[in-house]
Amino acid sequence: MFNLLWLQSAGCGGCSMSLLNAESPDLLSTLAAADINLLWHPSLSEETGSEAVAILQSILDGETRLDALCVEGSILRGPMGTGRFHMLGGTGKAMMEWVSELSEKAHYTIAVGSCAAYGGISAAGDNITDATGLQFEGEVSGGLLGETYVSQSGFKTINISGCPVHPNWVTETLMSLALGEHNHDAVDLFGRPRMYADQLVHHGCSRNEYYEYKASAEQPGDRGCMMENMGCLGTQAHADCNTRPWNGDGSCTKGGYACINCTAPEFEEPGHSFTQTPKIAGIPVGLPTDMPKAWFVALASLSKAATPERLRKNATSEKLIYPPTIHKRKN
Amino acid sequence: MSRIVVGPFNRVEGDLEVSLDIENGQVSSAQVNSPMFRGFERIMQGQSPMDALVYTPRICGICSVSQSVACAKALADLMKVDMPPNGELAINLLLANENMADLLTHFYLFFMPDFCRDVYADKPWFNEVNARFKATQGRAAQAMLPARAEFLHLMGIMAGKWPHTLSIQPGGSAKPIEPQERIRLLAIIGSFRRFLEEHLFGANLDEIVQLDSIAALNRWRDQADWRQSDFRTFLHISDDLGLAELGRGTNQFLSFGNYALQGEKLFKAGAYLHGERQALAPEMIREDLAYSWMQGPAEPQHPTEGVTEPSLDNPDAYTWCKAPRLNGHVVEVGAIARQFINGHPLIEALVAQRGANVESRIIARMLELAIVIPQMQEWVKQIDPKGDFCYRGALPKEGSGVGIVEAARGSLGHWLSVSGGKISHYQIIAPTTWNFSPRDQDATPGVLEQALEGAPVIAGEKEPVSVQHIVRSFDPCMVCTVH
Numbered sequence: 001m002f003n004l005l006w007l008q009s010a011g012c013g014g015c016s017m018s019l020l021n022a023e024s025p026d027l028l029s030t031l032a033a034a035d036i037n038l039l040w041h042p043s044l045s046e047e048t049g050s051e052a053v054a055i056l057q058s059i060l061d062g063e064t065r066l067d068a069l070c071v072e073g074s075i076l077r078g079p080m081g082t083g084r085f086h087m088l089g090g091t092g093k094a095m096m097e098w099v100s101e102l103s104e105k106a107h108y109t110i111a112v113g114s115c116a117a118y119g120g121i122s123a124a125g126d127n128i129t130d131a132t133g134l135q136f137e138g139e140v141s142g143g144l145l146g147e148t149y150v151s152q153s154g155f156k157t158i159n160i161s162g163c164p165v166h167p168n169w170v171t172e173t174l175m176s177l178a179l180g181e182h183n184h185d186a187v188d189l190f191g192r193p194r195m196y197a198d199q200l201v202h203h204g205c206s207r208n209e210y211y212e213y214k215a216s217a218e219q220p221g222d223r224g225c226m227m228e229n230m231g232c233l234g235t236q237a238h239a240d241c242n243t244r245p246w247n248g249d250g251s252c253t254k255g256g257y258a259c260i261n262c263t264a265p266e267f268e269e270p271g272h273s274f275t276q277t278p279k280i281a282g283i284p285v286g287l288p289t290d291m292p293k294a295w296f297v298a299l300a301s302l303s304k305a306a307t308p309e310r311l312r313k314n315a316t317s318e319k320l321i322y323p324p325t326i327h328k329r330k331n
Numbered sequence: 332m333s334r335i336v337v338g339p340f341n342r343v344e345g346d347l348e349v350s351l352d353i354e355n356g357q358v359s360s361a362q363v364n365s366p367m368f369r370g371f372e373r374i375m376q377g378q379s380p381m382d383a384l385v386y387t388p389r390i391c392g393i394c395s396v397s398q399s400v401a402c403a404k405a406l407a408d409l410m411k412v413d414m415p416p417n418g419e420l421a422i423n424l425l426l427a428n429e430n431m432a433d434l435l436t437h438f439y440l441f442f443m444p445d446f447c448r449d450v451y452a453d454k455p456w457f458n459e460v461n462a463r464f465k466a467t468q469g470r471a472a473q474a475m476l477p478a479r480a481e482f483l484h485l486m487g488i489m490a491g492k493w494p495h496t497l498s499i500q501p502g503g504s505a506k507p508i509e510p511q512e513r514i515r516l517l518a519i520i521g522s523f524r525r526f527l528e529e530h531l532f533g534a535n536l537d538e539i540v541q542l543d544s545i546a547a548l549n550r551w552r553d554q555a556d557w558r559q560s561d562f563r564t565f566l567h568i569s570d571d572l573g574l575a576e577l578g579r580g581t582n583q584f585l586s587f588g589n590y591a592l593q594g595e596k597l598f599k600a601g602a603y604l605h606g607e608r609q610a611l612a613p614e615m616i617r618e619d620l621a622y623s624w625m626q627g628p629a630e631p632q633h634p635t636e637g638v639t640e641p642s643l644d645n646p647d648a649y650t651w652c653k654a655p656r657l658n659g660h661v662v663e664v665g666a667i668a669r670q671f672i673n674g675h676p677l678i679e680a681l682v683a684q685r686g687a688n689v690e691s692r693i694i695a696r697m698l699e700l701a702i703v704i705p706q707m708q709e710w711v712k713q714i715d716p717k718g719d720f721c722y723r724g725a726l727p728k729e730g731s732g733v734g735i736v737e738a739a740r741g742s743l744g745h746w747l748s749v750s751g752g753k754i755s756h757y758q759i760i761a762p763t764t765w766n767f768s769p770r771d772q773d774a775t776p777g778v779l780e781q782a783l784e785g786a787p788v789i790a791g792e793k794e795p796v797s798v799q800h801i802v803r804s805f806d807p808c809m810v811c812t813v814h
Contacts (some may be wrong), residue, residue, distance in 0.1 A: 008345065014395060038467055046342055091339070220505035247493055249487050
């Protein structure tokens, strides 16, 4: 039996909603099959009010073992370090304090979603709520728990980032923890499970042929590659969204819009409009990961020159104007 | 008199605390506290207008598409851009997909598990209801979760993912539908309809839509055993426990109307104030800060003028939620308001009999599922894959816009202004802000606060079960409330 406690701090609840989209098998079957016992989840459990507080208290009192503490949502430290922007209902105690105390008891502490991992959308703009992630504040290590924090099993927080998370990122991470297979090499520099973070969103993107020829979309709905004009960061974003699709067969790029790199710290403030690619001298500022700039520029100009008519026409159209040519073996 | 504080109130979206004064075995007065502040209206300040489409869906993980649609409509109003028919169909389908999934999630995961509490252990229906609806263990969720997930495949096709899409644009949808996708959508909705007809209703949806009186509803209910479907089970429990006597609201309603197509809305807009039907007048909305942890002008403001300045200095305050009022009135929003305003005869009859209450709120949700799913099938058929899905428009440097829509939980509005090409003002009123508002400057309690008055409390109850039924009958979304 592997005891899991889930808390919702300052976020939208969308990671829990996404988790309910788990399929083959569904969430409850997955947890049952992995022998994961849900101590309490704010959306799913029967216990409310004092019944829920009793569960939290029994963990703090050492009466209930806490294998995994999942925190969804950023931690609000404001105003002025009091945490009053989020007092856990019925307890008169700031969520910030509940999370700090419970994290001391947890064998693994897991930040679910970019808010809990790094601050995320909740920390955008002037961040008047002083929102932070559990062990990162943006790209900077620290956050609520501090740089030196380790859970009872000796690990830093595991950051299943994403806005929202893919349900399988969560279920598979939890299963690997329950199997006792987690190790220090299982996460990347930002604490993200490498099971999904060693991929790029670009991998398997259905617009790859347009990318190859730099045949670019110009408006929402266009079929072309969205890197040059539409702000797409799929060639830099660490996630497997196009090889492990969402809600059946979906992904952001399939849905007609740019990847905004939502698994990365500080994605919430790109420093320019999300859906416009910043350029210098006509060249996109962000280059594909691991691509030398000179080669990118050279290859891009070559492939642009070589763009087939079919791709050039289709790239700026909602509809397929020009299907691939059929070549008969004999005329 | 004694006071109890209930929290963390779960199986609502987000965090909630309710303070109850108890006298003579019932609630004499209630205060509803939204214990978290989020600050989106401030995050929006100074952002590029189109970036609102990235930020606003992330107000809420359960009403994400509704937030996107309200935002896109506000931007469309600012840009003076229209939508092609395919765009309207796509937006309606996305909105309906989220709303219907939410109605289902509420019924199976948030509301029904309360009937499996120990307090009902001696009820003749308990064992069967417990086996079916027990939180995290009941058989119903094991069938419902895969059906819900498969229904949301519509989002995978039409919006890339759910929650938090960027397909929804001021001029329509950025995701054109291919011919094979259109066929696939019909399969997805058809399969979900089968789930509803087999498990939830035990009847064809057309039969449910045609229930036009309380007598017709009761006749339908009695045509089969109460175990025959989940809706019949609910009606059976409700009858036994007298849920129609619980949680009566203000009987004043608001609906912004929903699912626009070529100038007509499937559910029309309007208000119902002191017993009279009225045309929708969003200019009569004001937000009152008298009992909120907020600073601002003493007089309640229209959202085009309102500010969001959190402050703990107000000694009367007990919540981060503001108190919206329509022409000074406390109004209820949600499926019951929508169906009452739209004039569905069953809902009119239920409201005439005992107002909005725990039972009638649930019936209105179930009815809406039965109305909207067949409509979704029609909308898919009307999509023309050869037509346009999105019109383009230019953003003005200066201007303002309003976007209003019905989320699952009720009326949602976005009011924005742009100055020098950047967002200078953004105000949001979410459905649960209406329903779970605190008192206003006249000390008039909000809808839930009024609905809780008179709720029976059994001696020794720390979380009175009647209060839980009443609170959850609203299907609150607290993360939206305190945006």
